[in-house]
Amino acid sequence: MDRNTPTLLTERLVLRKFTEGDLGALFALLRDEEVNTFLPWFPAETIGDARRFYKERIEAVYEKEQGCFYAVCLREDDIPVGYINVGAEESRDLGYALRKELWHRGIVSEAGRKILEQLRQEGVPYVTATHDRNNPRSGGVMRSLGMKYCYSYEEQWQPKDIPVVFRMYQLNLDGKERVFRRYWDASKVHFIETGLT
Numbered sequence: 001m002d003r004n005t006p007t008l009l010t011e012r013l014v015l016r017k018f019t020e021g022d023l024g025a026l027f028a029l030l031r032d033e034e035v036n037t038f039l040p041w042f043p044a045e046t047i048g049d050a051r052r053f054y055k056e057r058i059e060a061v062y063e064k065e066q067g068c069f070y071a072v073c074l075r076e077d078d079i080p081v082g083y084i085n086v087g088a089e090e091s092r093d094l095g096y097a098l099r100k101e102l103w104h105r106g107i108v109s110e111a112g113r114k115i116l117e118q119l120r121q122e123g124v125p126y127v128t129a130t131h132d133r134n135n136p137r138s139g140g141v142m143r144s145l146g147m148k149y150c151y152s153y154e155e156q157w158q159p160k161d162i163p164v165v166f167r168m169y170q171l172n173l174d175g176k177e178r179v180f181r182r183y184w185d186a187s188k189v190h191f192i193e194t195g196l197t
Contacts, residue, residue, distance in 0.1 A: 015073070016078075023050050025071075026080060035098070038134070040160070071083055072107065083097055091183075092127045120173045126170060131167055132164050133152065133167055145171065148169060151179075151184050152190065153184055
């Protein structure tokens with residue numbers, strides 16, 4: 001994303017950089033066990049855990065000026081209710097989380113469309129996203145963003161150390177046909193499920 005991480009506006013949302021002033025809102029999101037069930041880390045137990053997450057996962061993105069990490073805020077109060085991010089690694093993995101009282105309102109899809117529009121303008125060729133097969137609603141978000149199911153694979157998920165079957169989705173922003181195959185190649189258990197588009 002743009003090195004300045006520009007603030008982006010949608011009909012209902014402000015997408016902006018996180019600041020240290022957002023730690024309380026970030027902690028509320030990270031401590032919720034239900035929100036974090038399908039995320040790759042354990043729920044935060046203290047505000048110190050939230051501060052470490054901010055320093056190691058969010059501020060590090062801003063310092064490297066690669067990838068993006070946005071606070072998802074409602075326009076009415078500009079307080080973070082979630083996040084959406086795209087990694088700088090080759091996978092360009094899209095990730096997101098939202099406070100559960102706002103689930104099923106299309107907020108992540110609205111934020112995702114704006115982020116993808118920005119990435120397309122910046123010449124990012126593609127993004128991927130994965131979801132636990134036991135969390136099909138996340139796949140619904142990916143499909144709503146125009147992403148296409150490519151394959152499924154099993155991984156011993158860390159740090160939770162549990163076996164998870166992930167579904168991998170991809171959107172080629174530049175219109176070229178390609179499939180990111182690293183997860184397929186790295187997993188001994190990989191397959192294509194029928195009935196998924």
